[in-house]
Amino acid sequence: MIRVRFAPSPTGALHIGGARTALFNWLYARNQGGQFILRIEDTDQERSTLEANHAIFRGLEWLGLDWDEGPNIGGNYGPYYQTQRLEIHQKHARQLLDEDKAYYCFCTPEELDEKRKEASKRKEAPRYDGKCRKLPDAEIKMLESAGRPKVIRFRLPAVGETVVHDLVRDKASFQNDLLDDFVIIKSDGFPTYNFACVVDDHLMEISHVIRGDDHLSNTPRQILLYQAFGWKPPKFAHIPMILGKDKARLSKRHGATSVIAYSDMGYLPEAMLNYIARLGWGFKDQEVFSRGELIQKFSLKGVTRSPAVFDTDKLNWLNGKYIRQILPERLIDLCEPLLIEAYGNHDVEYIKKVVLALRDRLVLIPDVVPLAKFFFTDDFEYDQNAIEKHFKTEHAGKILETLKARLAQLEPFIKDKIELIFKELAKEMDVKLGVIIHPCRLALTGTLESPPMYDVIEILGREKVINRLVKAPL
Numbered sequence: 001m002i003r004v005r006f007a008p009s010p011t012g013a014l015h016i017g018g019a020r021t022a023l024f025n026w027l028y029a030r031n032q033g034g035q036f037i038l039r040i041e042d043t044d045q046e047r048s049t050l051e052a053n054h055a056i057f058r059g060l061e062w063l064g065l066d067w068d069e070g071p072n073i074g075g076n077y078g079p080y081y082q083t084q085r086l087e088i089h090q091k092h093a094r095q096l097l098d099e100d101k102a103y104y105c106f107c108t109p110e111e112l113d114e115k116r117k118e119a120s121k122r123k124e125a126p127r128y129d130g131k132c133r134k135l136p137d138a139e140i141k142m143l144e145s146a147g148r149p150k151v152i153r154f155r156l157p158a159v160g161e162t163v164v165h166d167l168v169r170d171k172a173s174f175q176n177d178l179l180d181d182f183v184i185i186k187s188d189g190f191p192t193y194n195f196a197c198v199v200d201d202h203l204m205e206i207s208h209v210i211r212g213d214d215h216l217s218n219t220p221r222q223i224l225l226y227q228a229f230g231w232k233p234p235k236f237a238h239i240p241m242i243l244g245k246d247k248a249r250l251s252k253r254h255g256a257t258s259v260i261a262y263s264d265m266g267y268l269p270e271a272m273l274n275y276i277a278r279l280g281w282g283f284k285d286q287e288v289f290s291r292g293e294l295i296q297k298f299s300l301k302g303v304t305r306s307p308a309v310f311d312t313d314k315l316n317w318l319n320g321k322y323i324r325q326i327l328p329e330r331l332i333d334l335c336e337p338l339l340i341e342a343y344g345n346h347d348v349e350y351i352k353k354v355v356l357a358l359r360d361r362l363v364l365i366p367d368v369v370p371l372a373k374f375f376f377t378d379d380f381e382y383d384q385n386a387i388e389k390h391f392k393t394e395h396a397g398k399i400l401e402t403l404k405a406r407l408a409q410l411e412p413f414i415k416d417k418i419e420l421i422f423k424e425l426a427k428e429m430d431v432k433l434g435v436i437i438h439p440c441r442l443a444l445t446g447t448l449e450s451p452p453m454y455d456v457i458e459i460l461g462r463e464k465v466i467n468r469l470v471k472a473p474l
């Protein structure tokens with residue numbers, strides 16, 4: 001049975017990197033008919049917050065990444081909050097103590113800090129020096145009864161090497177004597193990440209650990225813990241990091257990194273999902289994938305080894321593409337409140353027509369507001385260069401005058417009929433259609449870019465059109 005997990009620490013919003021880890025796990029589970037588990041790693045009491053926890057749920061829900069086991073829904077391997085598993089962690093730490101694979105350490109933070117400084121003076125990597133490795137029982141009892149704070153450290157085999165076999169990267173070997181006796185239970189009784197992660201992954205029967213390659217250095221420590229318990233480690237797949245366009249690791253500096261911030265900016269979840277899936281994974285040279293296709297085509301073999309680069313232009317391109325694909329009703333629902341808020345116009349039928357006319361021009365949903373301005377107000381600016389080019393001409397006055405006269409009479413006022421008026425006029429004047437359309441578009445919208453002219457005229461309606469043709473600043 002394939003069982004994978006997403007194990008975020010609730011210390012902030014769900015950012016792009018976390019969402020990508022969640023997505024790859026989710027896709028792998030869905031592709032393999034396995035289970036996707038959500039486990040909240042909230043043992044860092046100082047940094048974990050309920051707010052961040054909710055932000056993670058919100059991000060996952062927005063992307064449609066549903067979990068089969070985890071918070072809110074439970075499952076057979078719970079609890080799914082690590083802080084509710086403390087007894088389990090402590091019990092396993094006691095097992096290692098009993099087997100002499102772990103030991104109590106009473107070194108104070110000050111003492112450790114001092115040693116770290118000395119090591120760095122000697123230009124050595126800071127490692128625990130093993131001072132408490134062989135404390136006699138009597139001394140431990142004495143220090144305990146004196147109320148001295150203690151941690152539990154893992155007794156690391158000091159020889160040999162640990163090999164990490166990875167489904168994405170080449171295998172990597174780590175010399176055990178370069179690792180140190182790391183802490184597994186802190187002085188407050190909480191487990192450290194490496195320890196809780198191993199105990200929980202094992203008890204939750206996780207088959208594959210798919211996570212960012214920033215965790216690669218933790219993996220040998222985790223493998224050594226599996227060996228100490230006599231457990232079979234899961235398979236590991238470390239996915240490459242995500243960089244900004246400047247090739248620095250993606251961070252807040254590159255703009256929004258939280259997934260929900262993208263939702264607020266007007267990206268569609270399907271565009272985001274598609275885009276995130278392509279950050280470090282590919283299938284031939286395909287760019288656009290529906291959710292179903294991603295599930296069908298996802299494999300760990302398709303995960304790249306080199307870092308992925310976050311490219312907002314590409315994300316925008318995808319978003320525009322999805323805006324053109326979604327159901328009109330959904331697009332209208334997304335745009336309507338923005339337009340009502342911006343222009344105070346509550347004419348729902350009118351709003352619908354405007355949104356559909358602008359659909360091809362939207363990159364982000366809120367783009368609809370500035371693009372729709374001329375539909376809702378006469379108070380728009382005219383493009384000065386366009387005025388020079390299309391109003392200051394021999395024919396402009398006559399064109400607008402004739403259009404006004406003919407449109408005033410037109411029945412019914414619909415785009416097919418409107419089109420005929422333009423075509424006839426172009427023919428009569430023996431000019432290209434553009435010669436007629438450009439000054440008209442400028443008069444009605446203030447710019448030379450707008451949805452198709454005949455749609456715009458029909459939607460604006462006779463009265464507004466006539467008024468604007470009259471008041472055009474020729």
Ligand code: GLU
Pocket residue numbers: 007008009041197210211215
């Ligand atoms: N809580 C860890 C993190 O958020 C999980 C790492 C892992 O997947 O093992 O980075």
